[in-house]
Amino acid sequence: MIEKAVGKSTGPTRVALTGNYAAAYAAKMADIDLVAIYPITPQTTIAEKLSEFVADGELAAELIHVESEHSALSATIGGAAVGARAFTATSSQGLELMHEILHIAAGLRLPIVMAVPSRALSAPISIHNDNSDIMNARETGWIMLNASDAQEVFDMVIQAFKIAEDPRVLLPVMVTYDGFVVSHTVEGVELPDAEAVRSFIPKGKWHALDPSRPSSMGPIAGPDWYYEIKFGQYHAMRDSIKVIAEVMDGFGKKFGRNYSPVVGYMMGDADFAVVTYGVTWGFVKTAVDRARSMGIKAGAIKLNVIRPFPSDAVISYLRGLKSFAVVDRAIYYGAPSPGPVYTDVASALFMSGHAVPALNVIHGIGQRTMYINDFVEVFKELTKLDESKVIFMGVRE
Amino acid sequence: MQGGKQIRTIKDLPREERFAPGHAMCAGCGAAIAIRWLNKYIGDNAIVANATGCVEVTTTTYPYTAWRNPWIHVAFENAAAVASGLRKGIDVLTKKGVWKNGDTRIVVVGGDGGTVDIGLQSLSGMLERGDKVMYFLYDNEAYMNTGIQRSGATPMYAWTTTTPVGQVLHGKPQMKKDIFDIVLAHGIKYAATATVSDVIDMSNKIRKAMDYSEDGPTFIHVLAPCPPGWKYDESKTVEVAKKAVETAYWINLEYDHGVWSVTTKVPVRKPVSEFLRMQGRFSHLTQVEVEEIQKWVDARVASVNKLVGMEVIGPVKGR
Ligand SMILES: Cc1ncc(C[n+]2csc(CCOP(=O)(O)OP(=O)(O)O)c2C)c(N)n1
Ligand code: SF4
Ligand SMILES: [Mg+2]
Numbered sequence: 001m002i003e004k005a006v007g008k009s010t011g012p013t014r015v016a017l018t019g020n021y022a023a024a025y026a027a028k029m030a031d032i033d034l035v036a037i038y039p040i041t042p043q044t045t046i047a048e049k050l051s052e053f054v055a056d057g058e059l060a061a062e063l064i065h066v067e068s069e070h071s072a073l074s075a076t077i078g079g080a081a082v083g084a085r086a087f088t089a090t091s092s093q094g095l096e097l098m099h100e101i102l103h104i105a106a107g108l109r110l111p112i113v114m115a116v117p118s119r120a121l122s123a124p125i126s127i128h129n130d131n132s133d134i135m136n137a138r139e140t141g142w143i144m145l146n147a148s149d150a151q152e153v154f155d156m157v158i159q160a161f162k163i164a165e166d167p168r169v170l171l172p173v174m175v176t177y178d179g180f181v182v183s184h185t186v187e188g189v190e191l192p193d194a195e196a197v198r199s200f201i202p203k204g205k206w207h208a209l210d211p212s213r214p215s216s217m218g219p220i221a222g223p224d225w226y227y228e229i230k231f232g233q234y235h236a237m238r239d240s241i242k243v244i245a246e247v248m249d250g251f252g253k254k255f256g257r258n259y260s261p262v263v264g265y266m267m268g269d270a271d272f273a274v275v276t277y278g279v280t281w282g283f284v285k286t287a288v289d290r291a292r293s294m295g296i297k298a299g300a301i302k303l304n305v306i307r308p309f310p311s312d313a314v315i316s317y318l319r320g321l322k323s324f325a326v327v328d329r330a331i332y333y334g335a336p337s338p339g340p341v342y343t344d345v346a347s348a349l350f351m352s353g354h355a356v357p358a359l360n361v362i363h364g365i366g367q368r369t370m371y372i373n374d375f376v377e378v379f380k381e382l383t384k385l386d387e388s389k390v391i392f393m394g395v396r397e
Numbered sequence: 398m399q400g401g402k403q404i405r406t407i408k409d410l411p412r413e414e415r416f417a418p419g420h421a422m423c424a425g426c427g428a429a430i431a432i433r434w435l436n437k438y439i440g441d442n443a444i445v446a447n448a449t450g451c452v453e454v455t456t457t458t459y460p461y462t463a464w465r466n467p468w469i470h471v472a473f474e475n476a477a478a479v480a481s482g483l484r485k486g487i488d489v490l491t492k493k494g495v496w497k498n499g500d501t502r503i504v505v506v507g508g509d510g511g512t513v514d515i516g517l518q519s520l521s522g523m524l525e526r527g528d529k530v531m532y533f534l535y536d537n538e539a540y541m542n543t544g545i546q547r548s549g550a551t552p553m554y555a556w557t558t559t560t561p562v563g564q565v566l567h568g569k570p571q572m573k574k575d576i577f578d579i580v581l582a583h584g585i586k587y588a589a590t591a592t593v594s595d596v597i598d599m600s601n602k603i604r605k606a607m608d609y610s611e612d613g614p615t616f617i618h619v620l621a622p623c624p625p626g627w628k629y630d631e632s633k634t635v636e637v638a639k640k641a642v643e644t645a646y647w648i649n650l651e652y653d654h655g656v657w658s659v660t661t662k663v664p665v666r667k668p669v670s671e672f673l674r675m676q677g678r679f680s681h682l683t684q685v686e687v688e689e690i691q692k693w694v695d696a697r698v699a700s701v702n703k704l705v706g707m708e709v710i711g712p713v714k715g716r
Binding site: 034036060062067068070072074075076077082084086108209211212216217219221225229 | 441442443444446453454457458459460462464465466467468469470471472474475477478479480481482483484485486487488489490492493495496497498501518519521522525526
């Protein structure tokens with residue numbers, strides 16, 4: 001029923017979808033040409049849904065049943081290299097197996113889109129959610145968006161194609177979100193009119209291989225060239241934040257749901273804030289309300305973009321605060337601070353010349369339950385915070 | 398178009414050079430000969446996916462390239478997967494009327510390491526899916542690009558930098574991996590072996606493999622002698638390859654839709670020692686070790702003769 005509605009011009013429809021199905025529907029409405037995919041929990045239902053779409057003739061894409069995630073991304077690269085709109089998805093160990101090729105997809109400047117419902121990393125093996133996998137992919141040269149519910153997953157996958165294929169960008173884009181909590185939770189999702197999606201993301205053109213204009217892609221570059229090529233890639237990534245903001249803005253105007261690289265909640269007069277990403281956002285907003293009812297001038301911000309790190313927007317929220325916290329659901333072993341996003345925020349703050357005491361909260365590792373009141377406690381802690389420190393919440397010591 | 402007519406004499410060989418000069422392959426490189434002839438038969442409407450290795454690093458030093466065809470290199474172990482993506486990408490864009498180049502073929506170029514070792518998984522995936530790709534393996538019997546380390550395709554007792562000749566170990570202790578049988582076990586319809594001393598034979602096989610790639614995967618395995626890796630004078634590449642065939646160390650085989658043939662018949666074989674002693678990588682071999690390699694050759698000859706159903710390769714002269 002839903003399947004039949006998508007693809008035709010029917011106007012927006014509201015349907016019940018999991019985050020993973022939202023990603024699959026978005027890929028379908030983006031009229032992808034090629035998908036190469038390999039199953040892994042919690043991503044698998046994307047592979048299954050796309051297989052159904054193709055089997056039912058609702059999606060005119062080639063689906064390559066690869067024998068690994070390494071090959072999934074390699075085949076996706078092959079598709080994008082001849083100009084096909086190419087999509088894949090994975091999680092956890094699969095993202096790790098792809099890691100080598102993540103760097104190459106970015107270096108080849110191919111506009112691939114990948115959905116990544118995040119999951120903890122082995123060992124011990126855990127199929128549950130935290131953000132260790134996606135955080136480990138931050139320096140691979142992919143633009144990384146982060147969604148905190150199924151609607152955002154859908155919307156960001158659509159935005160991702162527009163960002164990736166923009167001639168000013170030409171970088172692969174990952175749409176990350178929390179495994180199970182988002183990937184497997186059924187929510188109401190508004191699917192826009194198919195024609196509106198098509199006109200928002202007309203298929204782009206890039207430096208694809210073409211026998212009528214032969215070129216060599218992926219050559220070897222010596223010390224006299226490598227640096228310039230990578231410097232170009234650095235600039236494309238850094239400057240993509242403007243395109244991301246522009247695309248999110250355009251999306252809001254067209255579809256009525258507003259996005260920006262960083263979102264604030266009750267930040268107008270806030271003295272204390274919690275920086276979040278993913279599902280933590282929902283918990284923290286409620287915690288802000290509770291803290292406010294206790295007289296704490298609390299606020300929160302959410303990163304919709306992890307790479308390129310939206311430093312300016314983050315700093316504009318944080319610079320006047322008395323203190324803030326960053327909640328990380330991943331551990332950086334042996335790093336100056338264990339939280340990967342805390343490390344990003346701290347260095348952005350340092351480079352901006354502002355100094356604000358900051359708490360690094362590690363929580364939700366391997367999907368350890370987080371409670372709203374945990375974040376109320378964080379706000380209480382912030383009112384007393386005079387120097388930066390780390391706390392591990394929810395763990396038995 | 399790809400392929401073209403059957404080649405009978407050197408007069409039938411195409412003169413056009415599509416593998417541009419100026420690349421950095423060693424003087425006397427067997428792989429360079431193989432790639433030169435490959436380029437003559439893939440036509441201008443083919444895309445090449447190259448695995449990391451000697452051919453890749455020496456032919457595309459940015460901003461130069463020796464390839465007149467569209468060419469892509471992604472990594473060492475995934476050329477077959479990249480090729481599947483190219484293939485399916487072109488297929489879908491053709492169906493949608495976006496691909497305007499007609500019948501574009503896909504060719505993989507991989508070394509022995511990139512094929513029989515680290516790339517075996519992606520190759521197997523591609524073969525199992527039946528993707529319409531021509532896979533060209535140039536086998537120089539070691540990881541040459543990184544400086545002559547052993548691979549699964551290195552023959553028994555050969556010296557390499559990771560199978561040195563010491564007091565306890567005497568070169569590579571294991572046999573050469575039989576990639577040909579592994580590939581055929583996937584049920585593909587055309588596979589052949591060739592070497593650079595018989596360009597007509599190699600050309601016909603490349604031609605056929607390109608033609609048949611219309612229906613499914615095809616596989617060509619070329620023995621490509623390597624002067625620095627095998628330790629012989631760079632002027633002797635063709636002679637070394639020729640000796641490999643005359644001793645049946647290497648057998649020019651063809652499997653074409655169920656029919657086996659040996660395309661270079663060897664009525665009387667030379668002892669394998671004649672092949673081995675041309676190369677420094679075997680200079681440490683004892684008589685016993687040479688005998689062991691001879692036995693390995695004899696066993697292969699027997700099984701190939703059985704496959705073909707007649708004695709296309711004869712006994713060793715004087716034995
Ligand atoms: C994942 C990975 N491991 C190792 C290497 C290093 N490496 C590059 S080429 C090569 C050997 C290539 O051997 P082969 O495929 O036989 O090709 P040849 O160099 O002999 O032509 C190795 C080990 C690499 N590039 N990538
Ligand atoms: S090392 Fe061997 S295979 Fe590599 S370029 Fe030189 S001769 Fe050719
Ligand atoms: Mg080799």
